[in-house]
Amino acid sequence: MSDALRQSLDLSLFWEYRQVLLSGLLFNVYVFACSAVTALLVGLAAALLRVNRSWPFRWIGTVHVELFRNAPDYIMVVWVHFVLPLLLGAIIGRRLEFHPFVSAVIALGFVYSGYFAETFRAGIQAIPIGHVEAARACGMGERLILWRIILPQVVRRMLPEAVNQLVSLFKATTIVSLIAVPDLMYNVSMVTATEMRPLPLYTGAALTYFAVIWLAATGVRLLSERWRSKIYA
């Protein structure tokens, strides 16, 4: 026990492989950045569908949200990686294969777009209708109203929850190792396979993720709180 404990606290093996592991962590960040952009854009589109005036659009938006919010990340990643290329390939009549990175970004982007859509919708609906009516009375077009009146308020109102979801998204990027995107977890399992010492490596990985996520989440929360209070003051 004490030997095992010392071994897990002695992270020198982890340090030895820092370059491989750091490049893995960078891959996590790439996947995160790309899927976050996808999720925000698709989520915004779905939210706009959900508050649309005609019901077929609302219905499509609702199906999108319920489908992706209730789907486990892992099965979606696997589905996009193995099934979607076959389906698309059958449509265009050509063999198609996705790079693991592309599959990961599509899957995570769409899954999290469901969460973001709900966040955006709640934000849009929390805006008093009077603001929109006032803008219309001033002769602003629908798009201008969206960019000048609705979105600035939505962003401020929804920032804390959006940050939480971005944190979840970053955590979800660890599963892309399962379709062989060379991220931190993937590299850790590769090194473990050759070194046969899972103890320091997995402990190091857990601590690394903890440090990165905790610092990022706390930092963003502090910064955004200041920004939000400055605007409202």
Add this chain to the structure above:
Amino acid sequence: MSNWERLVWNQRGVLLQGLAVTVEVCLIAFAVAIVGGLTLCLIRMHVRPLRPVAIVLIEFFRATPIFVQLMWVTYVWPELFGWPNSFFTAGWLALGLQSSGYLAETFRAGIEGIARGHREAGYALGMPPLLVFRRIVMPQTLLTVAPSIVNQFTVIVKSSTLISVITVQDLMFQAMKLVNVWYEPIEILTVTAALYILFVFLVSTAGKLLADRLRRRYGLAAA
């Protein structure tokens, strides 16, 4: 014979067996999460000397990805503590620990959301602290946090797909096994995804109905 019949309907026994394992693991993990979460929350709020430990544990469980935690519990804990000794145990333990961190914060929000006056009224009537906790704080907290707890169950179900990686034979594991046998992923993976989505949808809808009902009957807003 269509692919659907050959690959999915004829394999329904295996898939349902996997689904049963998924449900079993999720229920055990859920129980662990509720007990663990409440314990962590109470230690954080009321046991002064252990407070930093509880905070570190809660933050650690919340800020590490479930996949990393699962690997850590599965491969590091047996060497550190000599336990868990099976992948099945490691699976529910990791899922339960992660959620206990979240539930601890949920419980805390629920307890702190109760108006001070309620507790003070209890003390004024001469109730001892434990009785105040049992009769006044806990019943209200459970009502306000019930929807969030149901929500956490959906998180557990979604994360439970990952235990297939450590060869626990849940629905995901059986589906991937069939894919590797037949090399025809379309039907199996689509059905599996649909099953998971349906399962989570039913649970989260139940949670939403529960929240609505509590709001209408007791005028409570979910914590």
